[in-house]
Amino acid sequence: MKRTLRARWLWAGIALALVLGLPCLSARAADDVAPAAVLKQAAAAVERGAFDEAVDALELLGDRGVVHPDVSYARAHAYVARARSRARRSGDLGRAVAALEESRWLRPDDELERPLEVLRAEIAKERAREGNTEIVQRPALGRAVTELFSENTWLTLALIGEAALTFGLFALLNIKRRGYEIAGAVSTGVGLLLTLLGGGFGYAARQYRLVSEPAVVVVAQARLLDSEGRALPTVKGSPSGVPEGALVYVRQRREGRARVEWGSLEAWLDVGQLRRLQTTPTIITN
Amino acid sequence: MRRAFAIGTLCSASAAVAVLSVAAPVRAELRVSTQISTRQIEVGEELTVQLSVMSDGDLGSPTSTRLTGPPGLSVRGPRVGSQSQVSIVNGRMTRSTGVNLTWGVSANRPGTYRLGPPTADFGGERAQGQVITIEVVPAGTRQRPNRGFPFPFDPFDPFGQMGGRPRLPGFPFDPDAEEPAAPQVPPEYQLEHAPDPIAFLIAKAAPKEVVLGQAVTFKAYTYGSRGGYEGVDVSEPGRDGFLAYPVEMPPQMNAVVVPLDNTNFFARQVSEMVLFPIRTGTLRIGAMRFGFGGRGYPATPGAPGLIRQSNPIDIRVVEPPVAGRPAGYRLGDVGNYTLTAQVDPRKIKQGDSIAVVAKLEGTGNLPSKLALPQQNGVEFADPTSIDKISAENGRVHGSRVFTYVVRVDAPGSVDLGELRLPYYNADKRRYEIAKASLGRIDVEAGDKGKAPSAVQALPEDRLKSLLTPRTELGSAREASYLSDRPFFWAWLLAGPGLIVGGTGLSRLARRARERLRQQQSTPERLALRELELLNTAVKNGDVALVGAGVERAVHFAIEGVTLLKSRGVLRSELARELERRSVASDLAASVVSLLEATEAARFVREASPSEAAELHTQGFAVVRRLTALGRRKSAEPSGSPTA
Numbered sequence: 048m049k050r051t052l053r054a055r056w057l058w059a060g061i062a063l064a065l066v067l068g069l070p071c072l073s074a075r076a077a078d079d080v081a082p083a084a085v086l087k088q089a090a091a092a093v094e095r096g097a098f099d100e101a102v103d104a105l106e107l108l109g110d111r112g113v114v115h116p117d118v119s120y121a122r123a124h125a126y127v128a129r130a131r132s133r134a135r136r137s138g139d140l141g142r143a144v145a146a147l148e149e150s151r152w153l154r155p156d157d158e159l160e161r162p163l164e165v166l167r168a169e170i171a172k173e174r175a176r177e178g179n180t181e182i183v184q185r186p187a188l189g190r191a192v193t194e195l196f197s198e199n200t201w202l203t204l205a206l207i208g209e210a211a212l213t214f215g216l217f218a219l220l221n222i223k224r225r226g227y228e229i230a231g232a233v234s235t236g237v238g239l240l241l242t243l244l245g246g247g248f249g250y251a252a253r254q255y256r257l258v259s260e261p262a263v264v265v266v267a268q269a270r271l272l273d274s275e276g277r278a279l280p281t282v283k284g285s286p287s288g289v290p291e292g293a294l295v296y297v298r299q300r301r302e303g304r305a306r307v308e309w310g311s312l313e314a315w316l317d318v319g320q321l322r323r324l325q326t327t328p329t330i331i332t333n
Numbered sequence: 334m335r336r337a338f339a340i341g342t343l344c345s346a347s348a349a350v351a352v353l354s355v356a357a358p359v360r361a362e363l364r365v366s367t368q369i370s371t372r373q374i375e376v377g378e379e380l381t382v383q384l385s386v387m388s389d390g391d392l393g394s395p396t397s398t399r400l401t402g403p404p405g406l407s408v409r410g411p412r413v414g415s416q417s418q419v420s421i422v423n424g425r426m427t428r429s430t431g432v433n434l435t436w437g438v439s440a441n442r443p444g445t446y447r448l449g450p451p452t453a454d455f456g457g458e459r460a461q462g463q464v465i466t467i468e469v470v471p472a473g474t475r476q477r478p479n480r481g482f483p484f485p486f487d488p489f490d491p492f493g494q495m496g497g498r499p500r501l502p503g504f505p506f507d508p509d510a511e512e513p514a515a516p517q518v519p520p521e522y523q524l525e526h527a528p529d530p531i532a533f534l535i536a537k538a539a540p541k542e543v544v545l546g547q548a549v550t551f552k553a554y555t556y557g558s559r560g561g562y563e564g565v566d567v568s569e570p571g572r573d574g575f576l577a578y579p580v581e582m583p584p585q586m587n588a589v590v591v592p593l594d595n596t597n598f599f600a601r602q603v604s605e606m607v608l609f610p611i612r613t614g615t616l617r618i619g620a621m622r623f624g625f626g627g628r629g630y631p632a633t634p635g636a637p638g639l640i641r642q643s644n645p646i647d648i649r650v651v652e653p654p655v656a657g658r659p660a661g662y663r664l665g666d667v668g669n670y671t672l673t674a675q676v677d678p679r680k681i682k683q684g685d686s687i688a689v690v691a692k693l694e695g696t697g698n699l700p701s702k703l704a705l706p707q708q709n710g711v712e713f714a715d716p717t718s719i720d721k722i723s724a725e726n727g728r729v730h731g732s733r734v735f736t737y738v739v740r741v742d743a744p745g746s747v748d749l750g751e752l753r754l755p756y757y758n759a760d761k762r763r764y765e766i767a768k769a770s771l772g773r774i775d776v777e778a779g780d781k782g783k784a785p786s787a788v789q790a791l792p793e794d795r796l797k798s799l800l801t802p803r804t805e806l807g808s809a810r811e812a813s814y815l816s817d818r819p820f821f822w823a824w825l826l827a828g829p830g831l832i833v834g835g836t837g838l839s840r841l842a843r844r845a846r847e848r849l850r851q852q853q854s855t856p857e858r859l860a861l862r863e864l865e866l867l868n869t870a871v872k873n874g875d876v877a878l879v880g881a882g883v884e885r886a887v888h889f890a891i892e893g894v895t896l897l898k899s900r901g902v903l904r905s906e907l908a909r910e911l912e913r914r915s916v917a918s919d920l921a922a923s924v925v926s927l928l929e930a931t932e933a934a935r936f937v938r939e940a941s942p943s944e945a946a947e948l949h950t951q952g953f954a955v956v957r958r959l960t961a962l963g964r965r966k967s968a969e970p971s972g973s974p975t976a
Contacts, residue, residue, distance in 0.1 A: 083806050090802040096709035103661035103704070110655050117803050124800045131796050133712055134705075147800075153809060162799050169796060202815040205825055213828030220836040238829075246825060253816045303612055328809040 082113050082330060086121050098129035114325040115332070116154035122146040127166070138265045140170050141291035145263035145322035148294060152261065152326045155197070170292045179268070182286045184293070184310035193251045201249035208241025259296035259308060262321040264289045269320040271312075276304055279314060289316060297323065363388050367451060367462035375470055379439040384411075384451040386460040387431040395453040395460075400436045402448045405469075410436040411451075440469040518591050522554060522600045527593040529641070532557040532625045536570065536643035538608075538618055544653040545613055546667035546698060547759040549575070550727035553604040553621050553643055558596045559629025561588075564603065565638040570645075571619030574612050576698060578724040580605040607729045609698040610650040611665065618646045653757040657764050661704045662755040668697015669758050674769035676749065683779035686740045689713070691752050691769055694732040703735060706750025706771065710743025744778035856893025857960045860886040864953055871949045874942030880934025883952030887927060890956045894963035904928060915966070920958055927955050 085104050092101035105122040123146035130139035144166050151159045171181050211234045218231030268288040271279040281287045289295060289309050299306040304315045364387040370380045382400060398411050411434040434453055451462040536553045543549055591600045610616055624638030633640040652664060674691040681687055693699060699722060705713045714737060722731035741747060749771035758765050815821055863886035870878040891899040895914035902910050904925060911921035934948055
């Protein structure tokens with residue numbers, strides 16, 4: 048009897064300790080990362096000119112798996128600040144572009160088009176200063192058309208088309224009145240078109256999303272390679288490398304190389320010259 | 334040592350401002366020296382010639398390197414090495430860069446030769462060494478030195494086996510020498526079995542699972558069972574993905590006799606390297622090739638000796654853990670380090686410079702960068718570094734001295750912060766930080782006023798207000814895609830599919846109903862139905878009604894089977910007509926007889942259940958025989974006779 052009572056007390060004590068201890072532990076773990084605090088520290092470090100400290104702190108957040116649009120934005124801010132300073136390092140502007148692209152990917156509503164344009168223009172200006180010609184790579188037609196709208200927009204269009212098609216078919220096949228037959232035929236035609244268009248491009252957008260991941264070149268120029276890692280021969284009129292800040296889509300990785308889609312061109316690049324963009328936030332905030 | 338270090342710091346500090354004023358690299362006078370490993374060689378032996386070029390400015394890469402010799406001499410190379418050093422003379426700090434060009438020279442006949450001069454171009458300026466005279470004597474006539482290398486290290490022949498250079502005592506073995514007495518076998522030479530009865534090469538690497546930047550020790554051992562041997566046609570293992578530090582082998586190393594499978598093998602360590610992985614994944618240390626040369630070793634066809642290769646070794650390289658990783662850690666910084674720093678002077682005027690000399694010491698692949706304490710008004714220039722690194726006992730250790738010139742524009746008492754190097758200590762499996770505090774300096778305010786920002790003031794700075802800092806976490810939602818929802822695509826096709834499918838099904842059902850109705854109104858079915866309807870009349874004994882019904886049933890049955898409209902046929906001709914339509918004569922007769930009976934029954938006015946039942950039964954029998962005939966006819970191929 049006494050032993051049973053003692054065992055109960057022991058279990059109760061363990062349970063209490065767990066109940067009280069677990070939140071403390073999780074709070075400590077949360078403090079360990081504390082992205083908001085790091086954001087403040089990084090901004091303060093940039094303000095006092097400690098750009099490396101800011102960049103290192105924000106990169107460490109990324110290493111720990113913290114993905115949030117404002118963390119990416121803050122990283123872009125730190126890289127831009129360092130790029131403007133005497134502590135500037137090669138690839139800072141490319142990394143700033145990567146961070147901004149990531150932020151835009153994570154929160155598409157953010158107006159980051161202009162900063163990205165300015166950064167890329169700055170990179171192009173620096174390349175021109177170093178005697179490099181500007182490389183204009185036309186986007187692949189399929190991806191360009193698909194990216195006119197977001198995947199969900201295409202699919203919403205397909206759903207509207209489906210509704211029209213459903214009504215049209217019903218009227219055409221089941222209501223034997225002239226007016227309904229005409230309306231049904233028109234609705235069927237329009238609905239079929241919208242369903243095919245929206246469904247087709249929605250499916251293509253989904254495939255692009257699933258089979259390729261966006262990345263940005265973070266070196267002055269990433270040399271185009273073949274699948275064995277040999278530099279592609281230089282051909283007059285076609286680029287031999289991908290410039291800093293260019294957005295590419297990685298389709299495959301192998302032995303330190305990545306097969307990328309850059310506009311209408313497909314080639315291999317050294318993985319170390321790319322910064323892969325995170326597209327799903329790990330911290331969800333309202 | 335520490336005192337000398339401090340003096341150097343003091344001198345470099347005093348010269349810091351002067352160095353800063355030299356903004357662009359200036360090419361200074363080239364200092365050239367020529368070295369030769371030996372002036373006398375045998376035919377087939379090789380000597381090395383080294384041209385060292387030093388400059389106080391930026392030397393750049395050499396072009397048009399050249400060392401020519403008369404016919405009979407063979408020249409290989411050059412191998413290019415570089416060096417950098419900071420020296421302080423009379424308080425003035427100068428940075429020198431240097432390039433070493435090393436050629437290998439061998440001769441195929443005796444004589445005295447004039448070689449060179451060795452030359453190289455550096456950005457249009459020519460560095461020229463001295464002409465060298467060497468003597469080549471017949472093979473076996475030169476007195477060999479007893480110990481050591483005459484020259485520090487031959488990059489073309491790390492084993493000293495190519496050509497006829499002076500042999501290391503104890504290795505390679507003299508093929509004519511007697512077998513050495515069996516000493517105790519050191520553990521690293523011990524094996525369970527000999528993979529080859531004559532000779533083999535064993536490579537070992539440890540550890541096989543490392544973090545990026547952690548040292549891996551590679552060792553290779555040769556084993557020969559046919560007496561002494563020398564190394565011919567030796568090649569290093571491929572080590573793509575590694576940074577290699579060859580460990581200098583002891584100049585005198587005796588062979589070890591290792592008994593394996595009842596045979597004594599003469600074993601010797603022939604290579605040792607410390608490898609640092611520079612990328613993650615499974616990296617392979619390739620096969621090392623070693624040719625056994627000696628009387629007992631049959632040469633592999635097309636090779637100068639018995640060629641054997643070592644086993645390739647896979648090393649798994651992972652990133653060090655993310656947990657506990659300090660900010661500023663750079664992948665690959667692994668080892669165990671200490672950091673010390675000296676700052677001088679500690680009292681300057683605004684806009685002047687100080688020297689910060691930091692010494693990083695420890696074990697591992699010494700990092701080339703330190704984390705600097707940045708702040709507005711304090712600017713660290715790129716450092717110069719002097720290395721003292723050696724690889725011994727499977728470890729790379731040494732020191733790297735970084736000298737920074739730091740310009741200070743912030744007035745007052747300035748806290749310089751600390752230099753840091755976060756690194757991963759693989760032995761302790763944890764991150765550590767080597768730190769060196771720089772302390773405070775007093776900066777006397779000058780005419781320059783307020784400290785400038787670390788940010789450059791560019792005339793057209795479009796980046797200045799490009800991004801405003803964000804210090805709060807705004808909203809972030811996980812993207813949701815319609816197409817990721819289950820059954821989305823089925824749902825998309827559901828509406829039209831249901832309409833088309835439903836309409837189609839409805840039409841099919843309608844068609845099936847129609848067909849069923851048609852099937853039910855065939856003459857055979859009508860005949861049977863007529864008979865079934867007579868049940869009540871049979872029970873009541875209404876012979877007239879039953880007779881009329883049976884008559885109708887029989888006519889339906891005849892029509893169904895023979896397509897003959899029998900009502901319009903005379904009774905006397907009916908049998909013949911039926912027979913003409915393949916109805917058996919007895920059945921035709923039964924039909925006629927039944928019809929006559931039904932005709933007679935019409936006039937019976939009294940109820941007679943037995944008569945009615947008999948008529949009904951006969952009607953059933955005839956109709957069944959007729960419909961059976963119809964089924965047989967439809968089953969038989971057309972044209973075949975009917976029973």
